[in-house]
Amino acid sequence: MIENLIIIPVLFQLLLAITLLFFFRKIKTQKVISISGSIVAVVIAAFLFHQVYDEGILTMQAGNWQPPFGITFVADAFSTTMVLLASISSLAVTAFSSVTIKKARLRFGYFPSLHFLIMGLNGAFLTGDIFNLYVWFEVIIISSFVFITLGGKKVQLEGAVKYFTLNFLASILFLTAIAVLYGLTGSLNMADLAGKIKQINNQGLVQVTAILFLVGFGIKSAIFPLYFWLPDSYHTPQAAISAVFAGLLTKVGIYALLRTFSLIFVPDDFIKTLIVIIAGLTLISGALGAMVQTNMRKMFSYLIVCHIGYIIGGLGMFTTAALAGAIFYLIHDIIVKTNLFLVGGIVFKITGETHMKKMGGIYSAYPGLSLLMAIPLFSLVGVPPLSGFWPKIDLMQEAFFSGNYFLSGCIIFGSFITLLVIIRFWSEAFWKKNEQKELKPHVKYYGTMPASQKLFLVGPILLLSLVSLYIGLGAENIIRLSDQIAAELMDTSVYIEAVLGTSHTIDTP
């Protein structure tokens, strides 16, 4: 039964989490199950991706209820790409966390929560029902609360309060928007909504609902001016956890934005302009924030905010070329941001510091490792031919030719500041001479680790760097993929037809 294949990435993560709960106190068994399970998950995701890429959109009606009444799961090129990227990142993170996370934290359900989180992500990507999307968002944030408070340090709880409050607010807005939408149309199926929303007379209320969605998802994906919770909370948890948050959690908000604003609400000029302005300001404020930070992880957090601007900008222009650029950037960003925080984790393990001024001498001590870490850092900047280069060119070109000079200026500014910040980080942490200082007793230093543990630290970074290199050097394939996704986002009739069936054609007024 090919249709059930869609839900396998979700079910498999659930199965992993349940199995891990049976071994709640046996940490070693958990590590083995989690890592090997994540490898299988990548294979499953790759198979699903291949299947959809070859044969077009797959749909499944959960509970065998006919659409639009039941919950539909839809696997199109966009969602399966996201699932594939999420499983690659989570494989890297599980391997990385098996050596970096303290035993005391592993004993309190770290790995089960991680797999519940990935299950939520996969569900959010694959669902075709707006209320079900909300439910997956809840699964995601409940699991992320576990991570952000695990360990219970004072600074963590402070970050957690901000994270909790803002995400809760976003969920309420999201839920309210769904309620209004349901009141207007009587439907929750996204493909069905796409047709019904156009037939509503009260387009003013539809516009308000669209803004509610924009604010709700905007908080989750940290766009201007709703981003301030992110740099305040992302630097407190462990490196591996921040990596999941950075690579995947804000991106699921972006995914939801791209999905709803192409399928349900087709942006008009007002919303387009609004999104473009927000994108520009996100780029500027994120870049300025990153520039003044001296704490490595806070700087990385501001870079997340900054780079969200590229994707939102692509959405704001809303042309096929711009969306293709945005999708390409999203693909690149998931891998590279996860990797960036893992690099941050290793840098901390080597130097024992998160403050950039106090670091140094990594290059002279570990030249090979430094070159490896240079790949994600300079992919992020977009040094050609690494992966960040291509989407930035696409977006900049599209912004320039469509007359969005403000946005193209902001894109250049954002890229330039990213370059500056990463170069400063490189020269401080890697090239600067290291002053002798006494080792901190509570930090487990990289130099003192056995080779097997080093392998689990470097392996994930190597894996993600190879994926990054592929995205950069095999850009032709990625461009073809993102063009296809963008075309599907612009012309939603294929999606709608796949969900509702050909007999259920929608007459647009």
Next chain:
Amino acid sequence: MKQLIFRTATGFLLPLLLLFSVFILLRGHYLPGGGFVGGLIAAIAFVLHAFAFTLKETRKLIKINYRLLIPIGLALAFFSAILPMFKGLPILTGLWVYEPLPVVDMVGSSLLFDTGVYLVVVGVTLTIIFTISESA
């Protein structure tokens, strides 16, 4: 502090509440009730016992590790979800035994799901309450 009336009453109430919770679980598909409420009632029965006697006595009474109920319940729910897959149907499709059984009436995969929820709720509630009262 010994409260004779409370203790005696608890001795009767514990089996009654447990029985009632199963009743609520079984009627839950078409009528108000279900696994969540049933699980809460079952957990309350044990909490009552812990109040009347002590936590130690309740631990002795339960015998099994109640934390294990969480993954067992989840596994049951998971199994009920994937059961239709083996018959070539989409997941979560309701499968039913067509003849009504005595006492429990109609039985289907949703009852299995509800039983899973029941066990998870009992496990979670007992874990939370016992952890809090231990540290208090």
